[in-house]
Amino acid sequence: MSNYLILTQTLKAAGMRLTPQRTAVCRFLAESDEHPTAAMIYDELKLQFDSFSLATVYNTLDALVKLGAVNALGGVGDDSVHYDADTEPHVNLACLSCNKIVDIPSEHVTHLDDEITAATGYKLLGARVLYYGLCPDCQESSNR
Numbered sequence: 688m689s690n691y692l693i694l695t696q697t698l699k700a701a702g703m704r705l706t707p708q709r710t711a712v713c714r715f716l717a718e719s720d721e722h723p724t725a726a727m728i729y730d731e732l733k734l735q736f737d738s739f740s741l742a743t744v745y746n747t748l749d750a751l752v753k754l755g756a757v758n759a760l761g762g763v764g765d766d767s768v769h770y771d772a773d774t775e776p777h778v779n780l781a782c783l784s785c786n787k788i789v790d791i792p793s794e795h796v797t798h799l800d801d802e803i804t805a806a807t808g809y810k811l812l813g814a815r816v817l818y819y820g821l822c823p824d825c826q827e828s829s830n831r
Contacts, residue, residue, distance in 0.1 A: 690716070691717035697754050698750060698754075708743050715728050716751075716757060722770060725745050725767075726741070728744050728770075754812075761817070764784070774812075778796060778817075780820065782820065782825055784822070785825050
């Protein structure tokens, strides 16, 4: 099942109406290779709708995070919360200079999820493994 369908079905199962605005937020998240902020999503979608607000974006994101369909990564030096629609276990690497976030698959994160579930009995809805540093491009720029 595609990420888009997972996101929209999650909202629907929670009793939320699938408005064109909400489905556009879900599509943007599902198709994004970046880890967008609410403002980035709003700026990208606002011209598509006569009635579209930043509050709609925040409310949709908040619902998806609470339902475990999206991870909120927090700030990466830019005082903005970034969102990740990929809830499969992985590591995020965030550059504190350019604020780029990349996904790194890791079997260790999967094992950690299994270990935590077995030890606590929690049903995990998501996880956030976020490393901060300087990407190779920013390291090269600072060395010049």
